[in-house]
Amino acid sequence: MPVEEFVAGWISGALGLVLGHPFDTVKLLGFFKGMSFPIASIAVVNSVLFGVYSNTLLALTATSHQERRAQPPSYAHVFLAGCTGGFVQVYCLAPFDLIKVRLQNQTEPRARPGSPPPRYRGPVHCAVSICQEEGPRGLFRGAWALMLRDTPTLGIYFVTYEWLCRQSTPEGQSPSSASVLVAGGFAGIVSWAVATPLDVIKSRMQMAGLKHRVYRGVLDCMASSVRQEGLGVFFRGLTINSARAFPVNAVTFLSYEYLLRWWG
Ligand SMILES: C[N+](C)(C)CCCC[C@H](N)C(=O)O
Numbered sequence: 001m002p003v004e005e006f007v008a009g010w011i012s013g014a015l016g017l018v019l020g021h022p023f024d025t026v027k028l029l030g031f032f033k034g035m036s037f038p039i040a041s042i043a044v045v046n047s048v049l050f051g052v053y054s055n056t057l058l059a060l061t062a063t064s065h066q067e068r069r070a071q072p073p074s075y076a077h078v079f080l081a082g083c084t085g086g087f088v089q090v091y092c093l094a095p096f097d098l099i100k101v102r103l104q105n106q107t108e109p110r111a112r113p114g115s116p117p118p119r120y121r122g123p124v125h126c127a128v129s130i131c132q133e134e135g136p137r138g139l140f141r142g143a144w145a146l147m148l149r150d151t152p153t154l155g156i157y158f159v160t161y162e163w164l165c166r167q168s169t170p171e172g173q174s175p176s177s178a179s180v181l182v183a184g185g186f187a188g189i190v191s192w193a194v195a196t197p198l199d200v201i202k203s204r205m206q207m208a209g210l211k212h213r214v215y216r217g218v219l220d221c222m223a224s225s226v227r228q229e230g231l232g233v234f235f236r237g238l239t240i241n242s243a244r245a246f247p248v249n250a251v252t253f254l255s256y257e258y259l260l261r262w263w264g
Pocket residue numbers: 020046149150153154157188191192195245248249
């Protein structure tokens with residue numbers, strides 16, 4: 001199994017995340033200080049995503065990343081490989097995403113005189129607290145919603161990228177840097193636009209019992225949210241998700257492509 005896609009995915013995920021961090025912090029008005037945790041986590045998740053995606057395409061089409069410009073895979077294979085990567089990466093993403101959402105949602109990030117101490121002192125303390133209070137399975141709270149959110153939308157993510165690249169690249173050639181940046185940016189926007197409704201539900205499932213009531217499942221959370229706040233609740237954060245998605249994914253795909261070209 002070629003490992004270069006995993007390494008390129010790790011590095012490109014870290015580079016894209018550096019651009020997206022300020023948006024992510026503002027998104028939930030949380031105070032998620034420091035970059036080490038998100039880089040260590042999202043870079044690993046991105047490594048699994050791109051590695052599984054590329055190796056699934058290799059299994060489906062018997063073509064390597066370099067060969068695919070001359071023998072482009074069908075969009076059905078790209079979608080299937082993207083969904084496979086999206087499904088598998090949830091197993092890594094779920095604990096990291098839960099810790100991120102819990103830290104971002106605590107209103108007192110630092111103990112201040114007269115105010116209650118924050119519930120979690122940092123990512124490691126958050127993980128240990130969740131394990132102690134809810135058991136190790138507690139780290140996978142919201143994983144079903146994450147799987148429903150990411151599996152189809154990461155298929156859409158890669159199909160959008162491939163389609164836009166091919167529209168602006170002569171057959172058999174590699175896309176230019178500008179094409180990769182634009183295609184990657186719009187792939188991020190399109191996938192986040194489709195993912196936002198379940199992203200809202202996922203975050204509520206992750207905060208159940210702390211900031212939201214405990215739900216009997218994804219459908220209960222959806223029905224309860226619509227009853228209380230209307231259908232608009234599903235588009236909370238769409239603007240900031242989209243504003244963040246373009247630069248993050250433009251850089252992620254550009255660095256991924258260049259790393260593989262350099263490797264190839
Ligand atoms: C599947 N979903 C739309 C949620 C994310 C797709 C893009 C993932 C990228 N690492 C980013 O952080 O934007």
